Amino acid sequence: MKEYYGWRAKIGLVYPAEGLVMEPEFMAMAPDGVSIHTARVDLLDATIEGLSEMMDDARIETAARMLGGRGHTDVVTFGGTSATFMRGIGYDQDVIRRMEGAMQNVPASTTSTAALRALKCVGAQKVSFVGPYIDEVTERGGAFFAANGFEITGAHGMGYSDNLELNDIPLQRVYDYARSVVEPDADTIFISCTGLRTIGAIEALEADLGRPVISAVQATFWDALRITGINEAKPGFGSLFENWE
Secondary structure, eight states, X not given: OOSSTTSSEXXXXXXXXXXXXXXXXXXXXXXXXEEEEEEEEOOOBXXXXXXXXXXXXXXXXXXXXXXXXXXXXXXXXXXXXXXXXXXXXXXXXXXXXXXHHTSSSOOEEEHHHHHHHHHHHTTOOEEEEEESOOHHHHHHHHHHHHHTTOEEEEEEEOOXXXXXXXXXXXXXXXXXXXXXXXXXXXXXXXXXXXXXXXXXXXXXXXXXXXXXXXXXXXXXXXXXXXXXXXXXXXSSXXXXXXXXX
């Protein structure tokens, strides 16, 4: 047994300040020897205005620099789906370039980038987009994934914009909502938003729907593991973790 945390990999996470979901869900999935280290950025509301305010100043670079400025993490990922899809195709890559420019040879990723990789890895073509968002954010999410080559069978939002309310949405409600809105012709379900609890419902949804279910938090962690060269996670969090190519 190694005597220090993160002896296999140290994952850096840049995460909105009021979010309470990603760290515990990351830690639930983490295999032995993988540690999670977080820097927070301010975000009050999951609206286009609130997201733009968060992304338009240097707080993202500052957070990335705190985690990877001396190369002491193995990857830094930005834990925010809507924040990295809101400006359309390629915006997630712009955020990655900003983060990597603030660090010393540490690779970066984002939730939207991770979701695209995860969907491709499970062979998704027709995707049902599900999230907690208000209509404007939901529409931009569907458009982002459509622009990246997926047929969006439907884009569904629960109407939330307050981050504290997002934290408190019961897992049962996430499960019930996703199950109720998915289209029969969708081959994959993507549950967006890193402020939404999902990992405890993924296997049940996959069993009920007979299709892969990708969630924002699950995909972000899977992607970070892949970047560090670790191709395993604790069991019980969906079929994505059977795919590492």
